[in-house]
Amino acid sequence: ETGVTQSPTHLIKTRGQQVTLRCSSQSGHNTVSWYQQALGQGPQFIFQYYREEENGRGNFPPRFSGLQFPNYSSELNVNALELDDSALYLCASSLAGDGYTFGSGTRLTVV
Amino acid sequence: DQQVKQNSPSLSVQEGRISILNCDYTNSMFDYFLWYKKYPAEGPTFLISISSIKDKNEDGRFTVFLNKSAKHLSLHIVPSQPGDSAVYFCAASARFQGTSYDKVIFGPGTSLSVIP
Numbered sequence: 001e002t003g004v005t006q007s008p009t010h011l012i013k014t015r016g017q018q019v020t021l022r023c024s025s026q027s028g029h030n031t032v033s034w035y036q037q038a039l040g041q042g043p044q045f046i047f048q049y050y051r052e053e054e055n056g057r058g059n060f061p062p063r064f065s066g067l068q069f070p071n072y073s074s075e076l077n078v079n080a081l082e083l084d085d086s087a088l089y090l091c092a093s094s095l096a097g098d099g100y101t102f103g104s105g106t107r108l109t110v111v
Numbered sequence: 112d113q114q115v116k117q118n119s120p121s122l123s124v125q126e127g128r129i130s131i132l133n134c135d136y137t138n139s140m141f142d143y144f145l146w147y148k149k150y151p152a153e154g155p156t157f158l159i160s161i162s163s164i165k166d167k168n169e170d171g172r173f174t175v176f177l178n179k180s181a182k183h184l185s186l187h188i189v190p191s192q193p194g195d196s197a198v199y200f201c202a203a204s205a206r207f208q209g210t211s212y213d214k215v216i217f218g219p220g221t222s223l224s225v226i227p
Binding site: 056 | 152155156157200202216217218219220
């Protein structure tokens with residue numbers, strides 16, 4: 001049984017650019033949630049995907065968008081990057097929202 | 112508006128003693144509470160949880176207590192070990208009927224240091 005894998009592990013982007021982060025769910029999981037963890041804070045809920053549809057969203061602007069694929073892997077896309085987007089982005093997969101397994105995260109730095 | 116609060120950013124405890132990590136929440140809709148542990152360069156890992164219908168749940172050295180009237184929960188680690196040194200996140204969840212959506216809200220975390 002594989003866990004949740006995220007890629008890349010680290011990324012540096014320039015303000016105004018766009019970024020795509022990827023997440024492979026744990027085998028058998030059909031739900032993916034994305035979180036943003038800024039330095040010194042707890043993870044903040046961005047959105048959740050269930051069976052390829054957005055199933056809930058936190059207080060993040062529309063330039064944060066996502067996709068879930070038929071194999072339940074997922075992408076997080078952020079457009080028009082801002083300096084404050086610098087954070088650790090965590091993906092968590094679950095089976096219908098029960099029992100989250102987190103990946104190790106992608107550390108995004110916007111300069 | 113922070114719905115899950117952990118008012119102690121850090122805690123130091125001697126090895127072998129009890130560690131008590133506290134958490135408060137504001138939303139009475141939360142019905143499931145979780146504790147996660149996070150080491151540097153790793154994602155959070157699930158530690159222990161408690162449903163709102165219970166007031167205590169034990170798993171080995173870890174016990175979570177829930178006081179619904181006070182909207183307060185605590186994690187007790189006895190005895191504390193150096194390997195317990197990590198950031199501990201309290202999280203609360205509301206499961207909505209008929210959906211798989213259970214937005215999990217995290218607190219800001221408490222960094223625990225267990226001193227040998």
